[in-house]
Amino acid sequence: MELGINNKVAVITGGDSGIGRATAKLLADEGVKIALLDKTTEQLQATVADINKIGEAYPVQADLRNLDEVKAAKDQVLEKYGTVDILVNCAGITGATGDFLDISDEEWHETLEVDLMAAVRMCRTFIPVMRDSGWGRVVLVASEDAVQPYTDEMPYCAAKAGVLNFAKNLSKAYAEDGVLVNSVAPAFIATPMTDAMMDQRAEKMDTSKEEAIATFLKEKRPHLELQRRGKAQEVAAVITFLCSQQSSYVVGANYRVDGGSVASISL
Template sequence: MDLEIAGRTALITGAAGGIGRHTAAALLDEGVTVVMSDQSADDLEEARAWLGERRSVPVLIAQDLSTDAAAVELAAKVAEQVGDIDILVNGAGITGATGAFHEISDDDWVEAITTNLLSAVRVTRALLPALRRGGWGRIVYVNSEDAVQPYDDELPYCASKAGLLSFAKGLSRSYADEGLLVNSVSPAFINTPMTDAMMEKRADEKGTDMDGAIDSFLDEERPYMELGRRGLPEEVASVIAFLCSERASFVNGSNYRVDSGSVATL
């Protein structure tokens, strides 16, 4: 299917991760100019090598997004290298501290909220003038099932993602009449470096291998994932690419769950 976005320009944050690089691949295949941003220049170079020969080579910008000044700096670098963007995919995020509520400190909460919510707010604010100038735009926030189905051992992550979901829904009302549409994608247990780290920790705790850790996690923690496996990052990226496209011209303020049924409510 032609997504009718050839010639558009996109910025992806958190682009070196599994979902980010697959989203870059999907957009590059549609003829989009792609800027990939993440904290580590080395990770970005590895992601570019993974992409291989595509229609165009992505622009790489290493940038920490822990402050508003850093987000403004990212926007300036993007403008200098590619001009205005049409598409913003906010994929930067961390799992953060896990465990019992009484074991989690203020600093743990601040880290999760700063990375998962405030970095998206800052980048959106910094790139908003560019997104509004074209009369056509797309913003997609990579969220999580945890935004609507929280787990008691991941509370900082869950709360930060719930805040991001609320932010995205509210923002979708602000600029839609200018052609700027805002949506979210909420994956569950995708095969990425983030969940690899979770499963390696679980394997150590349970004295098993990765496969055993994944199987027990699905049985004990995610019983509603009816397909009985981790999702693939490209399965998330395909939904993100659709929401970035002209084909999603009447989709605004939505949250698309890519979760194999993990969320147990409507």
């Protein structure tokens, strides 16, 4: 399938690993020029070097909790490439977990800052560039938790529900300008974030990581029909489609890439 995005410019946040990295590699393989944003240094550089073996990537270090750094990132990308056609927001953290009554305001704020407000800042900064050119694709990474909440992950669930609503709102606001906004909702993907979760679970249970994953699937994700962690590439494939010319009639949609984990027919 010809995706029609050769020589487009994509900005990808959370790009040094996981879903962001996998998406960058797929888009680069389609001829897209990639600006990878993350707050890391060494890992970001390593990922860019890897992507440059198949295409073109450029590292931009930025803390998305800081609006000035987001604006500086835009200036760097425009100086490098002159425009931006695609924005994929993958940056995120698990945030505070546990009993609701034990989670502080500060912990709530941290999760919301990274998982919701970072997407707000990125869209507010980069959508005007796409609107000016009359063509754009925005994909925000949400989560199954947005529609199927878990009581021990309330800040994360609330933030991701906000991402879904935000994406739908944006899609209505800017479709007439040629900027198509959609979201993707993964579930239990093999990424550094879920690796850390499973490492903690294994340590707490005094068992292997493999056993921790198996018991997590059985106890915490009983509706995940495929009974395995997803692959970052499986999410990236859907994101890549949504970034392409082939998604020209897809607006305000949420694509679940969750192995069946969400038990209902909700978004």
